[in-house]
Amino acid sequence: MNIHERQYESLRKLVDDHLHSLVKQNSPKDVSDACRYVLSAGGKRVRAVLVLLSCKAVGGNVRDALDASAAIELMHNFTLVHDDIMDNAASRRGKPTVHTQWNTGTALLAGDVLLGLAYRKALNTNSGRLQRILNLFTNGLIGVCEGQALDLEFERRSDVTVRDYFEMIGKKTGKLIATSTELGAIIGQGTDRQVTALRQFGHYLGRAFQLQDDLLDVVAEEKAFGKTIGGDIVEGKKTFLLLQSLERARGRDRRTLMRVMNRKASAPLRNMPERKREIESVTAIYESTGTLDAARTLIRQNTTRAESMLQSLPASRAQGTLLWLSNMLLQRKH
């Protein structure tokens, strides 16, 4: 473990301990069990650690941002539980989703309660900037919901553009990450310039991260990625790759891509040989239209932009760990 890994781990552990002590009461049983189940499932706690590192990077004290970091993680888990209901997802982090383990009603309420707990934590922040913090938090919440709503709408539309895509991921993925880094900077009493820089850092990081997630669907080695290769293709997901290649492809290639565009997530390709052929031919189109390279370029550009935002911060170990983290997140193989 290098110095940054150690710092990340110690902050992640801080967040974990904070979260585990949160849901104590046992009434009502199912919903409180479900909340504990979600919070004990682990995960990297990236957003929470970003809050803490951003606070430190502007010279603040990590302890002051601990409640807010837990609040961000709770809000993130609220979105996961509700998204899983909407996407009809059977498992998450290798465990059955809440609505699968219990039922839709319990999952819906567990999500609502997690959001309530998120506000309770956020409100516990000891800061003269509480109203600003909560406004930011609330804008983050509404933005993430709007992002998910756009994502749902995309499923039923076959006219989604690359521009629409960036609006959607900017809200669904980017908003909460940018909220995390901005929140940390505000709590750490950062200057306006630092607050803006850290928000932008989160914005570009989120964008690069989502683009990379799209890319990894077709180019990662299955084992390393932990998902089935080509899942987005057989589900007809409107990824950057699909939308960008559609703007470039003609003739038969275009018809192949339109077939993917019109596929419903609720009716994915199930026939295995057919799946394999489809994934191969679509990936070949992504390659031949230069879309894979375009994605790689965009990931690099956004990562560079994110990292350049960190330059305006005073040199510190936290700044170094933020840099390390953005590299780590984006160095999944592709």
Add this chain to the structure above:
Amino acid sequence: MNIHERQYESLRKLVDDHLHSLVKQNSPKDVSDACRYVLSAGGKRVRAVLVLLSCKAVGGNVRDALDASAAIELMHNFTLVHDDIMDNAASRRGKPTVHTQWNTGTALLAGDVLLGLAYRKALNTNSGRLQRILNLFTNGLIGVCEGQALDLEFERRSDVTVRDYFEMIGKKTGKLIATSTELGAIIGQGTDRQVTALRQFGHYLGRAFQLQDDLLDVVAEEKAFGKTIGGDIVEGKKTFLLLQSLERARGRDRRTLMRVMNRKASAPLRNMPERKREIESVTAIYESTGTLDAARTLIRQNTTRAESMLQSLPASRAQGTLLWLSNMLLQRKH
């Protein structure tokens, strides 16, 4: 219209206008359409008006409590949209429910967005007591969710007691009403004694209101009530009447009531002659065990307690309207 009706109407209109101007943007389309649909469905806006009246009753300015009153109404509508998903309800206020008109995903998100908007409104409150206001609001949110969770658990349990029932309605119905009155009192800069009095007023009012709702299921004239008589019985709902009469009945009566206790809401009695017989025999047991009288007594006691709380407030028109309102709400025929 008497002086109190006029005041109620003018405050209700103030809230309505405030709510209508709220959801303006059209992206994402379905979710924003759904939010507007919910907010334009009307309703009495009782909780919002209670915020405003409570603020006035302690000498505050209604304008200061307008954002908070909209916030409470938004939170209430959030619970309705999510509850309707869980209860699989087809209509509300004579219109299709959101998940029926759109789909479950859109309804789930519309609820989430309404809650986000609720916080945005609450945060807009100009008060030196903002942290206290938002903590109260958040406790209200978590309480209401816990109440709904208990209600869901009751559906699967056949060992629910009258005591469990009061815990459940205290959260599901009472909590938001008590939060409304307390919120108004805090924003109006009421003294601690006044704040407590108005919270208690809301608590007892909510309890009386829910008991009356249970009672009206069996004794109201169908037309006046607007619901089918005996709906709770054929759905096996754990009402005060069912739970209380179960504690009193013996022999064959008890077996009849246990049959109702074990009925699932998802599998209500559908055969019409059977329904009619069941409603008649269960209502007869409610009558013979003195349960209807017990309910009437409790409604009267709780109303009296609620009203006595208003005595500690200075005499004012708002105080008079609160008194009038509690009478009005509880004078539905039974």
